[in-house]
Amino acid sequence: MTSAGRVGVVFVSHSERIAEGLVDLARQMAPTAALVAAGGTDDGRIGTSFDRVNTAIGEADAGAGVVVLCDLGSAILTAETVLDFLDDEQRGRVRIVDAPLVEGGVAASVAAESGAPLEEVVRAAESARGSGPPGAGVGEAGAAATAVEATPASTTHARRITLQNADGLHARPAAELVKLATTFPQRVTVNGTDAKSLLSIMALGLVKGDEVEIASSDPDGAAAVDALAELAASGFGEA
Amino acid sequence: MGLDINWAVDWVRRSADVVSEHRVELINLDREIGDGDHGENMDRGFQAVLPKLDDLPAGSTPGDVLKLVATTLISTVGGAAGPLYGTAYLRASSAVGGEVSLDGNAVAALLQAGRDGIVARGKAESGDKTMVDAWTPAVDAAASAAAGGADAAAVLRAAADAAAAGAVATEPLVARKGRASYLGERSAGHRDPGAQSSALLLEAAAEAASNGTSA
Ligand SMILES: [Mg+2]
Numbered sequence: 102m103t104s105a106g107r108v109g110v111v112f113v114s115h116s117e118r119i120a121e122g123l124v125d126l127a128r129q130m131a132p133t134a135a136l137v138a139a140g141g142t143d144d145g146r147i148g149t150s151f152d153r154v155n156t157a158i159g160e161a162d163a164g165a166g167v168v169v170l171c172d173l174g175s176a177i178l179t180a181e182t183v184l185d186f187l188d189d190e191q192r193g194r195v196r197i198v199d200a201p202l203v204e205g206g207v208a209a210s211v212a213a214e215s216g217a218p219l220e221e222v223v224r225a226a227e228s229a230r231g232s233g234p235p236g237a238g239v240g241e242a243g244a245a246a247t248a249v250e251a252t253p254a255s256t257t258h259a260r261r262i263t264l265q266n267a268d269g270l271h272a273r274p275a276a277e278l279v280k281l282a283t284t285f286p287q288r289v290t291v292n293g294t295d296a297k298s299l300l301s302i303m304a305l306g307l308v309k310g311d312e313v314e315i316a317s318s319d320p321d322g323a324a325a326v327d328a329l330a331e332l333a334a335s336g337f338g339e340a
Numbered sequence: 341m342g343l344d345i346n347w348a349v350d351w352v353r354r355s356a357d358v359v360s361e362h363r364v365e366l367i368n369l370d371r372e373i374g375d376g377d378h379g380e381n382m383d384r385g386f387q388a389v390l391p392k393l394d395d396l397p398a399g400s401t402p403g404d405v406l407k408l409v410a411t412t413l414i415s416t417v418g419g420a421a422g423p424l425y426g427t428a429y430l431r432a433s434s435a436v437g438g439e440v441s442l443d444g445n446a447v448a449a450l451l452q453a454g455r456d457g458i459v460a461r462g463k464a465e466s467g468d469k470t471m472v473d474a475w476t477p478a479v480d481a482a483a484s485a486a487a488g489g490a491d492a493a494a495v496l497r498a499a500a501d502a503a504a505a506g507a508v509a510t511e512p513l514v515a516r517k518g519r520a521s522y523l524g525e526r527s528a529g530h531r532d533p534g535a536q537s538s539a540l541l542l543e544a545a546a547e548a549a550s551n552g553t554s555a
Contacts, residue, residue, distance in 0.1 A: 150415075
């Protein structure tokens with residue numbers, strides 16, 4: 102099973118089609134993660150179903166935890182009720198995250214795809230809460246970016262490349278960059294923004310022809326910087 | 341005289357009847373300030389409980405009936421009412437434990453546990469224009485009736501009357517919780533459907549108690 106040991110993501114919506122659409126959307130950037138739709142009532146009407154949510158959490162849970170995202174208030178009530186009925190052990194690794202369903206769901210799915218642990222997937226979803234420029238009030242990633250910007254002199258490795266691919270750093274290319282960044286323990290930035298935060302990277306709005314600085318202030322960050330720079334320079338496999 | 345399993349079963353049957361009777365009214369109340377599904381959802385939920393009553397094993401207690409209602413509503417009511425009422429009945433079931441016969445104090449405790457469950461689940465406060473605005477006056481009235489030595493039937497009567505008044509009193513309120521809160525000021529002037537269904541259910545409880553079905 103490809104998703105074994107990874108965090109799963111459950112989309113709870115009043116609408117079956119919204120939940121399934123969200124899985125389709127997130128699937129583009131997280132092709133192998135356990136993404137499960139739990140939309141509509143048992144007979145497919147508008148509403149939420151205890152059994153569907155319960156089953157979805159079971160399907161999404163490979164032991165590493167599950168992040169549950171909900172649309173409207175009563176979806177949260179249903180999800181919370183499901184959690185009440187889980188055994189203590191499983192309940193401990195299921196998190197209902199208060200985050201925008203679309204952006205939070207995509208961010209969580211990409212983090213889950215990369216094999217990030219539960220807390221990191223939760224943070225990825227929560228990073229979608231804030232609006233505004235990257236690094237400004239978008240949770241821990243933003244706070245960390247600000248801290249780094251305060252000490253720019255400590256950057257030890259940096260490479261500048263020009264984006265070649267048609268999409269720039271958006272959608273799939275952004276997800277690939279983030280996925281690669283999360284495989285390195287060191288912190289790496291793209292134009293000062295945390296390379297592990299999908300939403301922050303996408304919010305940079307970098308397009309074809311833009312110059313990008315990939316940098317790390319970590320003494321061991323050179324390999325990560327090189328890997329990300331090479332991926333970006335390669336055009337992400339696009340024409 | 342305490343209330344036993346027969347009262348609990350009768351309460352459920354009367355609840356199913358009254359919810360069916362008022363189905364359209366609840367739909368209309370919910371349509372005015374919500375999504376219009378409350379009457380249908382509640383009707384489906386209680387109709388799903390009815391056949392399960394026949395499968396209750398001999399020796400079942402009022403708490404068992406409440407638990408059956410809880411799990412059935414949770415799994416069959418698609419809207420917020422499912423988890424909210426489900427949690428209420430579940431907490432009420434725990435509050436009465438395995439008691440075979442409920443006196444006035446036990447009924448007051450049952451109602452309070454139910455209300456506390458709704459508050460815990462929905463995080464609504466009094467005045468938010470939700471079912472809490474029917475339940476909290478009912479719980480208060482039940483507590484003072486029980487403290488005054490009222491029997492179980494009288495406690496339920498006091499609770500039902502207070503819930504009915506509480507539901508009416510939601511009309512001028514501006515909703516601060518649930519779907520109706522999206523309407524803001526426009527939610528004023530309409531009775532909250534959840535408060536109304538709560539009043540109907542507590543009225544059914546009082547009628548079941550006064551109808552001599554208790555031991
Ligand atoms: Mg409704």
